[in-house]
Amino acid sequence: MKITSVEAIPVRQKGTVELINDSAQDGIIIKVHTDEGITGYGEVDSAPSVIKAIIDAPVSHRLCQGLGQALIGEDPFEIDRLWEKMYFVSTFYGRRGAVVHAMSGINIALYDIVGKAVGQPIYKLLGGAARPIRAYASVLMPDTVEETVELTKGLCDRGFTAVKLGWGGFGQSMRRDIELVAAARDAAGPAIDLMFDIGFIPTEAYPIDAVSRVKLIRELEQFDPYWIEEPLFPDDLDGYAKLSEMFDVRIAGGENETTRYGFRELIEIGKVDIVQPDVTRCGGLSEARKIADMAQAHHLTCVPHCWSSGIVEAASLHLITAIPNGCLLEYAVPDTPIRREISEEIEVRDGFAYPPDKPGLGIEVSEDAIETYRIDR
Template identity: 60%
Template structure:
């Protein structure tokens, strides 16, 4: 079997894009076709039109070739070699960031092709099934007042979730307000629901984002026993994460902005995070994610994949979770963006706070070609 075509299709909802949101108001679908008629789908949660340029770029130098040109003509079963070829021949503009994101989308689509060719779910190709369901945490934005934080948390407790994450939003306010938000969320959750807080690292006049300040803040949160505190520092601040992890009694976690095995090695060994959060659509696809999972296993920590976009990324995360020993949680985006439901109309099954692992061939989901065409936006939107 040979790969005949790699397409990068930006999609975008009509109207305004909110700055604070889940990532699925726009996106980029990766479609990989083969001479056997099998089509694989991937997605990249990154800057869609930058990803498109990286995939479609003509060859400029032996070490600066657009990804489609590297991949087309190869046998999808050579997925590991294909990953290495993409890494090698993009080295002038790659190694980190959006090039690895773009590679991730292609890698997911290739695994989808192999699964469909074998008539097996991806988890079966990754080593088989440790679990057929996993606790899903409802992932949402932290409101700005304690009353709203209480209501938001209560809503997801009432919906049956056993774990909830509130992130960003209200955490850009002063530290006393942040503590009140955490207190309100715990009051609404009771003692038996795990609460995760993604406190964000963007600078604001009211906050200092450094390890000593974050150690103090996390210690104030500890009274309300958070399950984990996410991205309290800049993602690259490995030394800072190490200090924060060693000086608090809460799980300090990070990883959605990290890429490749090399990046995660630093995050784990220097940052000493309590679990890692690779996004399959950014970290390097399944081909890197399974290695990152093994590295995490060797350091006695779990993998809790980041997913905050469409059902394609969600399904990819579930296949990894099914196939590795060190997984116990799925991030489930409860933000109701219509585009996401249109692209994968039959969403992941969630029941009593658990997400069920898809068991159809490949990713085990149906991607709507009709919706892709409806939302397709090849030209770069101007003026925003």
């Protein structure tokens, strides 16, 4: 089997895209086509027009090439070699950030092709099992105490035993951050695991540095958070290490990191407790597996970041069933057309997600929805 083309299709919801922390208002779908008629789907949770440019770019020179043309004629089964080839041909402008994001979407599509070709779900290719994975409901933190109570209660009533509230209303003031977390705990009761993605949102009155965060996390600990996520800007690895060593509460991070090389530093210098690679950004399923294994070697839990369509949900779920240090799936609950319509969703019942057992990703992607929301023609 040979790859015949790599297609990058940017999609965007109708109307406005708001300046909020919901990255599923737009997206980019990757389609890798083959000479045997099998098409693999992937997705990238990044800046869609940038990812498209990286995939569609022509050759500038040997170490500066668009990713798509470099894969034409290659065997999609050679997933690991093709990962290294993409990394090599983009050395001049890549190695981290958007290029690795683009590689991630292609890597997921290659797994989808191989799964479809051999008639097996991706979790089997990764050595995983059809085991249910606890799903945590993930949602933006509301602005007010009243909304936080109502939202948290509603998610618990839906059967979720773990809920994460993040960004959104966080960052208005330290006092308000504490009130919102208190309201969520009050609404959930003591038995629910609550995670807080407190957002590195600097204001003049509320700096984001390790000293300020020590004060806040010391206040939040009384509400028994399961983890505190990204309390600092992702580059402040010394600050992360300080918080991790100072507090009993788990410190989580990694959604903005890429490659085994970046995660090595996050783990060894930043000393995070929960490692959160996003399979559509960190380098794909191949790289997420390596990162999860590195986390395991440090006796750390890996909970992939997952916030977009059913494609990233399915890919993440396949991976989690295969790693010994995976126990939770991030399940984004906000409704956007990109999340709900681009692909079939994975099955989530009573707070558990069930890996799809059809070949490849195991979910249907809607070509009609892609046509409705694509913005490249």
